[in-house]
Amino acid sequence: MGAIGVIALNAFRESLRDKILYNLVLFAGLLIGLSVLLADLTITEHHKLIADMGLAAINFIGVIIAIFIGISLVNKEIERRTIYTIMARPISRTFFILGKYFGLVLTLFVNLSIMLAVFLVTLWLYHIPIGLSLLQAVQLIFVEILVVTAIALFFSTFSSTTLSAILTLGVYVIGHLTADVRSMAAKGESGTVKAVVDVFYYLFPNLETLNIKGQAAVGVLVAPEYLMLASLYGVVYAGVLLAGACAVFQQRDF
């Protein structure tokens, strides 16, 4: 376990020294600020707009970081050949992958916390009541980010950085659509369409279950059981992907 920690902390240190990250977090702050401006222009639903946009900004920036750091996490090491001296150390390839993953998760956790703090301060400044529902939404955003990071890492163990980016984005988009498509297909007649849609539904991550931003913005809570099950689903899904990434990585030549 020590080795995973060493790799993870170093990956975290790497992202701390990467300027892109600061820019993205700054951008999230700007988006939240912008929501305040927009809210001033509109007369109705002042509160809802700010909460909506704030959550969306946190989610968007989180996913962007997860994808773009996630796809380069392993690939960059191989392309830049920094992996040679790491893998020549008493560290299994599995530990390396896990260390890299948790390093990025730590980075994302810190970023998410900063964005959340900015968000909450903004709400407080505008005397908008801070409901528990907002925190529930952010929790599931974090779970979604765990899944997206695992997807990016999985693809990057066997495809180029560009291809990984495309594939990860693809899975992300499909993951948000499958539930809707499935309920549409359920109304249709065709059995084969239903079967195909079902395969997609179970194969791809059902990311829409992790999206409770809409109701959270208007202060509607979800049941604690839902929160737990949805989180568990995301964590298990990420775990399976990580196991896949380790299995693929185990076979690679550098």
Add this chain to the structure above:
Amino acid sequence: MDDIVIEDLTKSYTSGWPGRPPYTALGGLSLTVRRGEIFGFLGPNGAGKTTTLKILLGLVRATSGAAFLLDRPAGDVGTRRRIGFLPESPYFYDYLTAEEFLSFYGQLAGLGRTVIAQRVADLLSLVDLVDARTRQLRKFSKGMLQRIGLAQALIHDPDLVILDEPMTGLDPVGRKQVRDLILSLRDRGKTIFFSTHILHDVEMICDRVGIVIKGRLLASGRIDELVRQDHTQSVEIVCQQIRAEGNAFLHSLATRVLQQGQQCLLILPTPDAVDAVVGEIRRQGGRLLSVTPHKASLEDLFFQEAAPGAFHAESHRHTGRAS
């Protein structure tokens, strides 16, 4: 006792395109490195040196054959605690400072905090980078990177040190420092296995060498043994006041006759003909200036093995090994 045993190792790189035949980088390579020796792994570009080292470290999987390090199969994770490795033209995390970099590798090796602090300080002074210790590696020159790479390989005081072209990119002073470092490691009982395509490096410090060409080991052993395998030695004779051009007798004995103004250089394939040639020079009224036995060097062997065609056209035919 052998620290490295390689048995009939082969490696084919598949191209990733269906239909394209795989490229054979290693075609049955065997060699052993004994405990406590400096072994030079010599070969021209593309011979398969790096591929071999990567297999030893478990970075690349062999297609067939076996390799053992410190009596454990290559790629064994635990054994790497006792192995230090410097890859060729090393690339490192450039966002780390020299100090952070070395302590990171100390942590990876599982060393304790106080040990790491001590080792980092020692190694930074060993490789002359004390002044640069708080500088990020992205600001390092090529030679500095090579040196910090060496320090990285030694941070955990390994028993077996594997270096891929450790002198590349260093200036003469740096090369000498690396040579001295390798020698001092051997003095402390370590085994050193390093690859190079520079003969001079090998001739100066290696106990034994292996010559690899096109993925096969062509020869291995002590340098003097390898060179002595060449029984025939050429002899260079320089003389004056003689016109060798038209002399059929001299031409029949010498593999090369070079007339440079007054002087004439004759290269004889074996020492056997020296008496006959000297006699002929006397008879023609020439003056003998020098007779130099030309000792076959590792370089001759290397060139002959690496590019037999080029060798025959360019140089002394006779230095080839009887085969």
